[in-house]
Amino acid sequence: MPVDRPVALDEYPIHQAPLSMKHLVSGDRNAYDRCIFHVFDHAGRAVLILGLGVYPNAGVIDAYATLRIGDELLAVRASDALTDDRMNLSVGPLSIVVDVPLKQITLRCAPDSDDPHGLSYDITWTAEFPAVWEPHHIQRRGDRLMLEGRRFVQAGNVTGTIRAKGEEFTLTAGEWSGTRDRSWGVRPIPGEEGGRAAEEYRPDGFHWLWIPVRFADRFVMVIAQEDADGHRTLNEAVQVFPEDSGRADVQLGWPHTEIRYRPGSRHPVSAVVHLTDPSRKPLELGVEILNSSPLAVGAGYPPAGDWQHGTWQGRGWSDRRVYDLSHPAAHPMAAFGVTDHSARFTLDGQTGHGIFEHGSFGRHDPSGFADYSSVAP
Template sequence: MPQRPVPLDEYPVHQIARSMRHVASGDRNAYDRSIFQVFDHEGRALLITGLGVYPNLGVTDAYATLLQGDRLIAVRASDALGEDRMRQQVGPLRIEVQEPLKRLRLVCEPQEPDPDGADPDGDEASSLSFDLVWEADFPAVEEPHHIQYTGDRLFLEANRFCQAGSCHGVIRAGGQEITVERGRFTATRDRSWGVRPIPGEAPGRAAEEFRAEGFHWLWIPIRFEDRFVMVILQEDADGYRTLDSAVLVHPADAGRPDEQLGRAHVDITYRSGSRHPESAVIHLTGADRKPIEIHAELLGGSPLAVGAGYPPAGDWQHGEWKGRGWLDRRTYDLADPAGLGLAAYGVIDHAARFTWDGATGYGIFEHGSFGRHNPSGFTGFDSVAP
């Protein structure tokens, strides 16, 4: 079948001598996706939504989860990838770029009522909808180039940028209407693309013989009124850093460059008998070489593997082919981690309140710690805090 141009080919954005239908890598795991976090400052509601495309698999998918207390409502949609990559919509979920890097619209359309008046899903998941405008308060900051190998095989290579801002609009769920407004809610987001493992690939000898003993991950965007701090780090079992960045970003109209804040050290207080973080102190270093301490109070966490499709989710993961027009709505009870399986113990996005020199800010404390991690005192996959 002859290949034809796609609408994006009309724009001068080509990176290789191919149509924008194709990406530079032929790796099946090529991806391009986003994630947004919108949460109130009291820890009552945390909305996470995102959309991804997997060009070499011909798949696109999107999701939204709303956490309120121990109840998590999820909407997930998947479909065949079409030709128009500028139309970011899968089922009822869509992202509209109204002004690049400044303003986006996030939408989840309500489920159409059953003609017989019945709830086809049997729970409140059918009622989740939202219409939000996400606005940047700070310039986007590019994160370090992220590379990981299994043996000699490159299995992850990603480029990312992170941004903090505000949101306004409405979220509806379970007969409730949540008014999202500036000053009471904070919004963060992450855009990433490259190559990242997608379900369906046999792991092979390298994955069998070069199993990681441990993985420790922190991704912490913090929005203060007059500054944005982005901390990201990844460590192996011995504490060796494979990703390491701490940056201070000023508002665009301040005319000040980004500032590096040295090597971050994060002291985490875990709930006894678990690896569930309850608070943390982030130790940084200013340009004047003076120490900086940012204290984090965690307000509530949403496991990314529950409803949002991140590994080790057992019911659906990003890039997985579910057929054309697949849509799933459901509610999870986070008070029953046993019923969630391993998904309850994946990476968790915690809404958090941060304090620094008397200033209060809000952001996400994304945390994952698995296996041995010597700096934390964890000796293996079954090791927990005393």
């Protein structure tokens, strides 16, 4: 049995409980601490999504990267036993290095010598705006706390190289953007018996929008989560300026979104987000979808059937595969998960780029969806 000893982080005055930094205050099996990055070009050719997470009470660290180009999605996933070295953010070929906290981060995926056309990258993400807190996220099923997360979001530029399918993408600050989200707390990982809560408190519907947008002189963040009736349980609309501008964050009211869906689906084609500045002047954030990457395909988000975050795969597990996205029917469960769309945005005569993350399943009265089978006409 391993000997219980202090770890390196215990040297620093950062404790918030009378415990070693390797021990979590909560014993909840669903405790997590993770990140997600979006790297995308402004023409809609490619969307790279990558992330890394630790699940302390499950003893797991894992990471993933997916690249959508054309009708294919290339995925790299890796998982291993969590060690005491929490500063080492690497799993298999995937790594994240915090060069300067909140300022600069290096993202890498090592090439596979057995697959010269597989995905690899070496990217430097550089912040252009300060990180901003997202609303405290709480979700219950009955009386059971299913999700509680502290999160922040940030936008910046990206430079470096992505290689895949014999093609090399050179990332430049003017033609590519990068957004990121950091979160920690509790959220479900597979393997837990749902019990009474799953049987008696199945939600009628879920409607989600998470929209970080990088403009030349500002960063706009919009969040909205609604239930089947349209009752909003999470809300945010804020405008953030560069740190050296001296300008305070500006709240943009209660966002309302009109989404135009592809007929016969809930796949957005375009949207308008209605905002309001402090003087009550109406603002319109226009959205044009450029490319799309379903998180339930390759990236490990529910309801993925081949791999999900936090699940024990054994030591040193890694996996590479290519998904064909040319026929949506080939991945039917993706429609019941969240999809991240790279998009072109307009606001106050300016053009920006960001992510239009959207999931809508089940009943949502404001959108006219009656049940889980409902789609746009």
